Amino acid sequence: MKIKIFSHKSDPDGIGGPILASLAYGGGVSITLCKGMEELDVALEVFMHEQEYKEYEKIFITDLCPSNSCLDRIDGLEELKKKVFIFDHHQSAIDRIPKEYSFLVEKIEENREPCCGTSLFYQYLVDHHVLEAKDCIKSFVALTRAIDLYDFTEENKELAYALQLIYQFLGPWGYY
Numbered sequence: 001m002k003i004k005i006f007s008h009k010s011d012p013d014g015i016g017g018p019i020l021a022s023l024a025y026g027g028g029v030s031i032t033l034c035k036g037m038e039e040l041d042v043a044l045e046v047f048m049h050e051q052e053y054k055e056y057e058k059i060f061i062t063d064l065c066p067s068n069s070c071l072d073r074i075d076g077l078e079e080l081k082k083k084v085f086i087f088d089h090h091q092s093a094i095d096r097i098p099k100e101y102s103f104l105v106e107k108i109e110e111n112r113e114p115c116c117g118t119s120l121f122y123q124y125l126v127d128h129h130v131l132e133a134k135d136c137i138k139s140f141v142a143l144t145r146a147i148d149l150y151d152f153t154e155e156n157k158e159l160a161y162a163l164q165l166i167y168q169f170l171g172p173w174g175y176y
Contacts, residue, residue, distance in 0.1 A: 063117025
């Protein structure tokens with residue numbers, strides 16, 4: 001299965017999605033990392049213009065959300081719309097989107113716990129039986145969420161800090 005993932009490259013939450021995609025789908029994952037929405041929009045415009053989406057069975061966007069105009073463009077391409085799944089937790093993105101899209105999952109909280117892009121994508125993968133809910137993966141997702149939301153407990157503070165240091169030292173591709 002050929003998979004494409006676009007994600008945020010600025011922090012561990014952005015890299016969490018590609019890591020989970022690789023665990024779930026193996027070596028058939030193509031990754032594009034973007035600094036922010038503007039860079040994501042440019043990458044998606046090229047992807048749509050060149051009709052690269054036809055090569056992939058699923059296309060994921062994690063920890064970022066395209067602009068409204070880009071969302072509308074995706075929504076207008078039936079073949080693409082069926083393949084795209086977007087997972088974002090940023091309030092600023094949620095506030096600016098005037099309508100619902102079938103391919104967009106935006107949540108701030110799930111069962112009273114704050115979400116991050118990695119945790120939303122993880123839940124999708126587990127719910128769709130693509131990834132097994134193993135304790136080590138759950139821990140990785142929980143630590144990523146803690147780092148992204150500065151939501152530390154006494155139990156996870158040191159591990160989350162160590163994970164953040166690893167990301168800072170290795171950068172996005174080394175962390176991946």
